[in-house]
Every structure is written in structure tokens, then in C-alpha cells.
Ligand SMILES: O=C(O)CCC(=O)C(=O)O
């Protein structure tokens with residue numbers, strides 16, 4: 001197993017890459033062990049040979065750029081409905097969110113805009129008609145991420161000693177409703193001339209779902225080590241960054257770890273003029289899944305996934 005930066009490991013996913021039908025059981029078992037090693041230590045890993053190509057990722061970055069370059073008045077039509085705490089489909093404006101607040105930090109809002117894609121769309125939500133092929137392109141990518149996430153969840157279930165089919169059954173509503181999973185595009189524009197003190201592209205936080213897949217095109221992502229020091233997790237072409245989030249840490253009775261991360265402003269004057277794009281797939285269990293510690297312990301009381309996520313989300317939106 002290679003280290004990418006002395007901390008986050010690179011795992012070759014070939015044995016279970018999307019589209020692989022000829023499954024080598026020993027290879028898949030070895031993969032599950034490698035993933036568990038990363039998830040129980042740094043909580044992060046890079047995956048290569050997943051079956052999701054660089055071209056597919058670039059297509060999503062580019063189509064999202066077409067949306068972000070529309071006038072603000074047009075983007076407003078697609079604004080995320082913030083009338084309830086559930087994750088919702090739609091655009092989040094610049095400085096419309098503050099991830100540092102998730103961890104109780106008092107810092108200014110994030111220097112980013114974003115679009116959440118959360119099928120099936122509900123009352124008042126829509127796809128931007130101004131960008132040709134937007135829905136098809138995004139949904140193709142959503143489905144690919146969903147397939148990869150299912151494979152990863154299955155491997156994690158094995159690693160945690162729980163029955164994969166029963167575990168996956170708790171995620172059966174992804175893309176169908178009554179589940180918070182969603183795909184998200186994030187656009188970090190060049191850093192404005194005037195910014196607020198301590199402002200970041202994305203404040204430090206842990207994710208609150210089960211597992212996150214992340215695709216990125218520029219530097220800035222940093223991951224906290226156990227001693228609190230942040231290390232860079234730069235983009236590596238052809239890879240996906242994956243990380244464990246709070247729900248799964250709790251569900252696993254702290255066996256796998258949800259690690260703090262952030263997106264810092266570029267460190268040099270030249271790079272402050274560049275933008276950054278990322279796409280994340282946040283995986284959550286179904287609203288009605290009751291999470292009881294998977295190791296059979298009573299470390300945390302059983303909780304419905306919807307109630308747990310609600311308690312985290314209420315803190316974040318401004
Ligand atoms: O844009 C990124 O690279 C990270 C964003 C992130 O951590 C998040 O949205 O949870």
C-alpha cells in the first residue's frame with residue numbers, strides 16, 4: 001500500500017471496480033482489509049481504479065461551471081429551500097453556509113457556492129433549464145457514485161463483521177426519498193480582494209453522514225491527524241478521496257473514525273487567483289434506519305438516522 005503524503009493511503013480498487021463481474025473473492029477480502037486499515041486510522045483514503053474516469057469527473061465540473069457562470073438572478077431560481085432541516089436539492093449562494101459551525105467554531109461563512117443534487121426532486125425543486133443536458137449528466141454521475149458507495153459500504157460491513165446484505169438494506173432509499181444522501185458540486189472562486197478575518201474556503205468540520213466520496217481539481221483540502229496537525233490532501237488525477245463520517249463512526253461504536261478536514265485559501269499570491277472545484281457524494285442511511293451499535297455494545301443508544309442528522313444539520317445553515 002502506498003502512502004500519498006505520508007499519511008493518507010492510496011488503495012487500488014481494481015478487485016471491485018465498477019463493472020467488474022468476474023469477482024476474485026480473495027482480492028475483495030484483501031481490499032476490505034486495506035480499507036478498514038485506513039478507516040480505523042486516518043479515516044481517509046485515496047482510491048484508484050474505481051471505474052469512474054477522469055473524463056466523467058471533468059464533464060461534471062464543466063457542466064457545473066456553466067451553471068455557476070449564470071447571472072445571480074437566474075441562479076436564485078434554483079436556490080436550496082431552507083425552510084426545513086433536511087438536506088435539500090438546490091443552489092447554495094456564496095457565503096451561504098458555514099461548515100465550521102458544525103464544530104461550534106465562530107468563523108465567517110465559507111467562500112464557496114454549491115449545488116446539491118438530491119433526487120427525487122420534491123415540491124418546488126427543479127433542474128436548471130438554462131444548462132443543456134444538466135440533469136442527464138448529473139444523474140449519470142450520481143448513479144455511478146451510488147454504485148461505488150454501495151460497493152464500499154459492503155466492504156465496510158464485512159470489515160465490521162456485520163452481514164453486508166442487512167447493512168445495505170439500510171441504504172435502499174438512496175435516490176428515492178426518505179434518505180439524506182446527495183451529490184454536491186462546490187465552486188470556490190478566486191479569492192476576492194477583500195475577505196473577512198479567519199475566512200476559509202470551507203471551515204474545519206467532520207462530515208455527518210456515513211461515508212463521503214470526493215473528487216477535486218485543485219489544492220486546498222487538508223485533513224487533521226490525530227495530534228491535530230493538518231496535512232494536505234492534494235488532487236491526484238484518476239483518484240477518489242473517501243472518508244468516514246460521524247454517523248458511521250457512532251454506528252461502529254468508534255471503530256472507524258470520522259476525521260476533521262477543511263479547505264484552506266491558497267497560500268501564495270499566484271494561486272489565490274485560481275478557482276477550485278469539487279464534487280462530493282454524501283452517503284447516509286435511510287431516515288427510518290435505526291442505528292444500533294454494530295459491535296453489539298451499548299456504547300451509544302439506538303437512534304433513527306433522520307433524528308441524528310437533524311441534530312447536526314440545524315447548526316450549519318445561516
Ligand atoms: O471541497 C472539498 O474538497 C471538501 C468539501 C467538504 O469537506 C464538504 O463539503 O464536506
Ligand SMILES: [Fe+2]
Pocket residue numbers: 205206207261
Ligand atoms: Fe467535508
